[in-house]
Amino acid sequence: MPPLEAADDRLQQAMNTVLLAALPGLLALFWLYGWGVLINLLLAVISALLVEAAVANLRRQAVQPALRNGSALVSAMLLAVALPAYCPWWLTVTATVSGLLFGKHLYGGVGRNPFNPAMLGFALSMVLFPQAMTHWPGHGLDFPSALQQVFNPAPAPDAWAQATALDSLRINKSLTIDELFASNPAFGRFGGRGVEWVNLAFLLGGLWLLQRRIFSWHAPVGMLASLFLISLLCWNGSGSDSHGSPLFHLLSGATMLGAFFIVTEPVSGAKSALARLLFGIGVGLLTYLIRTWGGYPDGVAFAVLLMNLLVPTLERFAASRHLPVST
Incomplete structure (x- = not known):
């Protein structure tokens, strides 16, 4: 088998494994939010495949390999689960198209992107459409109502739309943590209501990817350890x-999604073991800083993009320590 075909096959196998590992998290999101998650996923996948086919045609390349390698499907999946369920259809399409065009194909396609395409699409949508990006549902809808909300949205009742737990905590000025958990429906036992189980589901899929050696432990452990440590140091109880x-x-x-499915992206992330560890540590620290003092409730996307900019510096630092590249 020619080297390029072998590399394409390895990429396709890895992407298929990542998609399979995300299945528990997708099922948990469907249990929590209902049909909006699947509609998001369908819109993102269709948009991603159309972008891949259009770019391949413009570059006079074969369309089938571009559609088959699976990288666009992974980006579509990440955007579908990161975007609010029941967001307008155009938001999902815009986020997917902009992420793939400006995050991947602008730099030459697969293997050349300096930024995570899904997180770039998410961040652009957050900056351009902040109101739509913070419109999270309080519960799921039946399928006809879900289609109505996505394709012909009407103003949602306050009882249906609600702020997330992270957003509620960030804007809280008077209630204690115990009072917030007792009175605000966005809070569950330990974290966001239902989102706790979603994070545990993505953790399960991520541990399976580690067991399959799809990526090394350095970036996920670095992110989770630094997020745990800084939140522990800055935690002042229930005040x-x-x-x-x-x-x-x-x-x-999106903590566990970020740790196992985003910071592990092989192209825009670091390559050496030390650089991967530092990359994860930086994402964890920046995520906490943005969540706590920034203008956005969840800082994973912006943290990843900022650390993407530092990857060359991290690699030079790791090289100066004469450490081997981790496979």
Whole structure:
């Protein structure tokens, strides 16, 4: 088998394994939010495949290999689960198209992107459409109502739309943590209501990927350890000025999705073991800083993009320590 075909096969196998590992998290999100998650996923996948086919045609390349390698499907999956369920259809399409065009194909395609395409699409949507990006449902809808909400959205009742646990904690000024957990429906036992189980499901899939050696432990452990440590050091109990416990931060937002499915992206992430560890540590620290003092409730996407900029510096630092590249 020619080297390029062998590399394509390895990439396709790795991407298929990542998609399979994400299945527990997808099922947990479907249990929590209902049909909106699957509609997001379908819209993102269709948009991603159309972008891949269009770019391949423009470059006079074969379309089938571009559609088969699976990298676009992984980006579509990440965006589908990161975007609010029941967001307008155009938001999912815009995020997917912009992420793939400006995050991957602008730099030459697979293997050349300096930024994580899914997180770039998410961040652009957060900056351009902040209101739509913070419109999270309080519960799922039946399928006809879900289609109505996505393709012909009407103003949602306050009882249906609600702030996330991270957002509620960030804007809290008067209630203690115990009062927040007792009175706000966005909070569960340890983190966001239902989101705790979603994070545990993505953790399960991530551990399976580690067992399959799809990636090394350095970036995920670095991110989770640094997020745990800084949240522990900054935690001041249950006071109204508390920023949340370490367990709250680990089981809220996109923490486990970020640790196992985003910071492990092989192209835009670091290559050497030390650089991967530092990359993960930086993502964890920046995630906490953005969640706590920034303008966005969950900082995983912006933290990853900022650390993408530092990858060359991290690699030079690792090389100066004469450490081997981790496979």
